[in-house]
Amino acid sequence: MDRMEIARRGEDAAAAFLERIGMTIEARNWRSASGELDIVARDGDALVFVEVKTRRSERAGTAEEAVSPAKQRRIVRLARAYLSSDAAEHDGHVRFDVVAIRVIADDRALLRHYRAAFEATP
């Protein structure tokens, strides 16, 4: 399995998990010039931007650590772009979640969901 494959399967797992806890997936891999949003979902009346990080080992640090302040800023920038694009018609609450997945075996993984993991604070 190459890295792309790992990431894709991680995002599938995350999306399945989010639907199971009652969220509706609105978009996957929404792209703009500056990058990509993994999952955009709806939780009640809030729009949730979910960053998914999958790791096979923690040699390079945990999945959570990979969502650095720089990465957060990039996601916030993308979220702004999403909100102002045609895809979204939303003026309610917005949230940023992180789903961290640690692969243990081919068919086993640990998933952690961080609600409101970060904010758009400058």
Place this chain on the structure above:
Amino acid sequence: MTQAVVASSTIVGVDAVAVEVQVDVSTGLPAFSIVGLGDTAVLEARDRVRAALRACGFDFPSARVTVNLAPAPIRKHGTGFDLPIALGILAATGQVPRGAADAVAVGELALNGGVRPVPGLLAHAIAADRRGLPLLLSEDALSTVSAVAGVSARPLKTLSTLRAGLPDPRRADTRDANRGTDGPDLAEVHGQPAAKRALEIAAAGGLGVLFVGPPGAGKTMLARRLPGILPPLTAAEAIESAVVHSVAGLDVESLLAGERPFRAPHHTASTAGLVGGGSPPRPGEASLAHNGVLFLDEVPQFSPAALQALRQPLEDGYLTLVRAEGRVRYPARFALVAAMNPCPCGFLGDLVRPCTCPPAAIDRYRTRIGGPLMDRIDMTLRVDRIDPGCLLRQTQDEPSRSVRERVCAARERGRHRECGAPVGAGAALLRACALDAVARRAVERAARVHRLSGRGVTRLLRVARTIADLADAVRVTEEHVLEASCYRAFS
């Protein structure tokens, strides 16, 4: 979407200035920002408030939270805005009952939601009282703010308490009335009758004293006992002094009990340390000694700049610091007691040990106390080491309490005569002294012998008038003048 406003205040000088904490919770990208010229401690409130709200089981809104501290031009310092910001968020998101925010809130939050006191609560309490609002604060500071008679204090231990609305007003138990009797007692100083007498005169007349003597003579011991023979602080004075200490983050209990402050800054004190300064500005030692005693041990060792800076408080009784962000004013009316060695080695004039200083060094040493300070020293007196026999003898020296009674009586007489002002200068002073011909001749003789300037004569008369007051004499006689001229031994 939703907004809330909570009253608070920030310290400028020794006053608490009203600040309105406006909280706006609206949709949009989640963010938590604080605007309105806060310092780092104010901006760090974000992390404390967030953790404290969650720890107490409240929701931290996943929304755009904007906090504005108005009026924006005043620079805001410290952690006291944690509580009003948290309360504002709770009120804006409807997590506390209506009316829970109808108070001046000042307090720091611990991460577990505990409310902690901040410096200057006494000033905040006075300001809240003036605004006619209750004061929401940490329970730990209740006894302090209860000294402000009018304020309705609403103490709280943790943020969770707010779920039931604004806490009920409470007062600390009234403190007992043993006003100012705990300090060191004059009876503990053996011998030194002349120095004790000088202290008594200084206390009665509000005069500045300089003790000159070798190390170990008891200069410091004597100075420490001056607060104990001054009349206890009046309620108003106690609050004045306590506010300064409160702003500086120091304990105020002894002041509120009527004990006069005694400050003895080390001679390495910086100008800012002595008269106040820094950023944010803090009161200096001179202000902490307000209504009490400022003791400068080893005066010649103080930096000349720091001593020069004492000029304004010595003349006006307050200090003004001018900063880019505005001017602050600190009260600083204190009794000055200074001490120094007669020469750098300390033994000039000692009966046993010889002095080893070259004469030039002695001159240099003495001229280090600048003019403005010397001008304010009304009495100079030599204090020598006492005979060991006297030290070991079991004698009963007079306790501070009875000295204080005489001091209070003398001050009462002075007040009677002067209608308020302690001892004036110029014509008023001459009139007050009512010298007869003999006494006048004594003054002239003293002026010639000690080569007194005009100001020197005024000081001599002032001391003489105080001595007469202590003796309950209407006129200043030759005897009083002669005693007064003894306190001009040096200078």
